[in-house]
Each structure stands twice: as C-alpha cells, then as structure tokens.
Amino acid sequence: MSKTPTVVLVASCAFLVLSFVLVGVGFADVDEIDVESEALFKGTTGTVQVEEFGTYSIFVNDDYSCEETTVSITDEDYEYFNEECDEVFDETGWRAIGIMSSDADGVLNVQANHEIIIVDDMIYLSEGGFAVLGGGALCCISLIGIIIGVILMSRKKPTTIMMVQHPGQLQNFQQMPFNPSVQPETPPEQEGQEPVWNFPKNP
Missing domain, CATH: 2.60.120 (Jelly Rolls)
Incomplete structure (x- = not known):
C-alpha cells in the first residue's frame, strides 16, 4: 500500500498543531500591547x-x-x-x-x-496580527490536507487475483503429442454427374 496517504495525514496534523501555536502566540502578543x-x-x-x-x-x-x-x-x-x-x-x-x-x-x-x-x-x-492571520491560513490548509489524507486512506486496495498452476500439470501438458485433426478435403460433386454404384458380383 502506498505511504502517500499516511504522509499527507501526518503532515497535515502537524501543520494544524503549528497553526494553533501561531494563533495563540499572535493573540498573546496583541493582548500585551x-x-x-x-x-x-x-x-x-x-x-x-x-x-x-x-x-x-x-x-x-x-x-x-x-x-x-x-x-x-x-x-x-x-x-x-x-x-x-x-x-x-x-x-x-x-x-x-x-x-x-x-x-x-x-x-x-x-x-x-x-x-x-x-x-x-x-x-x-x-505585534501579533500577522501571526494570527498566518496561523488561520495554515489551519485551513491543514484541514484540507487532513480531508484528502482520510479520503486516500479510505480507498480500497485493488484486489489481485493470482492463478497458480501445478508444475506437474504444465509438464504433462508439454509432453502430450500434438496431433492436429486433419480432415481431408472432399471434392465437390460435379454438377449433373450421376453416381456410380459398384455392387459385388456373384461367383
């Protein structure tokens, strides 16, 4: 299974946490003005x-x-x-x-x-407004990334059908002589020709 969905989901969660930190720091700086x-x-x-x-x-x-x-x-x-x-x-x-x-x-x-x-x-x-705005934008991007990651992870893995043939069957098949059935060509009867009947003669 591809690791891309996991990477997207983990990275998005990390950015989401970072966005909360930025917003919190920004509001704290504004409050201290x-x-x-x-x-x-x-x-x-x-x-x-x-x-x-x-x-x-x-x-x-x-x-x-x-x-x-x-x-x-x-x-x-x-x-x-x-x-x-x-x-x-x-x-x-x-x-x-x-x-x-x-x-x-x-x-x-x-x-x-x-x-x-x-x-x-x-x-x-x-003093903090840029941090709040940046954190808000990063939060939106992170939420989109989380949604994409969940969608990718929820997709079903395609089913692979494997056909296994017994080696002996393949060997027996290879040893079998190839006898193509040949049907002799029968010439078509000539139009208007009467059939000839050959009866056995009495001794």
Missing part, C-alpha cells in the same frame, strides 16, 4: 499626523463611558471620526469609542471633552 505607549495622540485638544490609507482606533479613559464622550477629528472640511463603542476592543485603562481612516498624508485637528488616545491599527498587525 500597551496602547498608551503606542499612541500617536494623547489628550483632549491638538493635532495628529496621519498617513494615506491609514486606519486608527480611538480610546477614551475608562473613567468615562462612550455616551459621555464627544470627539471630533477633522481637516476643517471633513469629519473623520466614526463612533463605534465595542467593549470587545477595550484595552487596559482605555475604552474603545471609535475608529477613523485617512485618505491622504496630513495633519488632522483633534477635539474631545475627555482625554483620548489615537492608535495606529498597524501596531496590532506588527
């Missing part, structure tokens, strides 16, 4: 430098609720702040209250009635 030290802006009034196609998360001191906080981030023409209060994204000492994305490099004006911080979301990718 100190958003306050990584903040691009901290305070109530000022400016923040942003990059084109950048995405940012805004947090308020957790002494205040989302409803109690008012934030405005503008370039004097457009409001970039989008309120999204989700406790899933809360960090130690800070409450997630919104996000924003920028469409060009530049400086934006910040106004808030409570102390806030603005964090570049790329910090999450660089």
Whole structure:
C-alpha cells in the first residue's frame, strides 16, 4: 500500500498543531500591547499626523463611558471620526469609542471633552496580527490536507487475483503429442454427374 496517504495525514496534523501555536502566540502578543505607549495622540485638544490609507482606533479613559464622550477629528472640511463603542476592543485603562481612516498624508485637528488616545491599527498587525492571520491560513490548509489524507486512506486496495498452476500439470501438458485433426478435403460433386454404384458380383 502506498505511504502517500499516511504522509499527507501526518503532515497535515502537524501543520494544524503549528497553526494553533501561531494563533495563540499572535493573540498573546496583541493582548500585551500597551496602547498608551503606542499612541500617536494623547489628550483632549491638538493635532495628529496621519498617513494615506491609514486606519486608527480611538480610546477614551475608562473613567468615562462612550455616551459621555464627544470627539471630533477633522481637516476643517471633513469629519473623520466614526463612533463605534465595542467593549470587545477595550484595552487596559482605555475604552474603545471609535475608529477613523485617512485618505491622504496630513495633519488632522483633534477635539474631545475627555482625554483620548489615537492608535495606529498597524501596531496590532506588527505585534501579533500577522501571526494570527498566518496561523488561520495554515489551519485551513491543514484541514484540507487532513480531508484528502482520510479520503486516500479510505480507498480500497485493488484486489489481485493470482492463478497458480501445478508444475506437474504444465509438464504433462508439454509432453502430450500434438496431433492436429486433419480432415481431408472432399471434392465437390460435379454438377449433373450421376453416381456410380459398384455392387459385388456373384461367383
């Protein structure tokens, strides 16, 4: 039986375990991020430098609720702040209250009635997000490999029929004389010819 199904199954299981490790390490690294030290802006009034196609998360001191906080981030023409209060994204000492994305490099004006911080979301990718994404992709590939391995192993081995002939039978067959039956050709009777009858003569 081919060893290919076993190799595929074992390798896929090993990669699956590795994917779990990568995801776990990634989430652990993300959880250890100190958003306050990584903040691009901290305070109530000022400016923040942003990059084109950048995405940012805004947090308020957790002494205040989302409803109690008012934030405005503008370039004097457009409001970039989008309120999204989700406790899933809360960090130690800070409450997630919104996000924003920028469409060009530049400086934006910040106004808030409570102390806030603005964090570049790329910090999450660089500190563990790539490990989480890579582990997730590897997990999907591993599951596909496991399915393929199981399918290959479940296939029935083709049945081989062996015909064994006794040596004596082969020898006896070889010693038998070959007597082809030869049938003499009988010439066809000529059309219109009468048969000749030969009767025995009396003495």
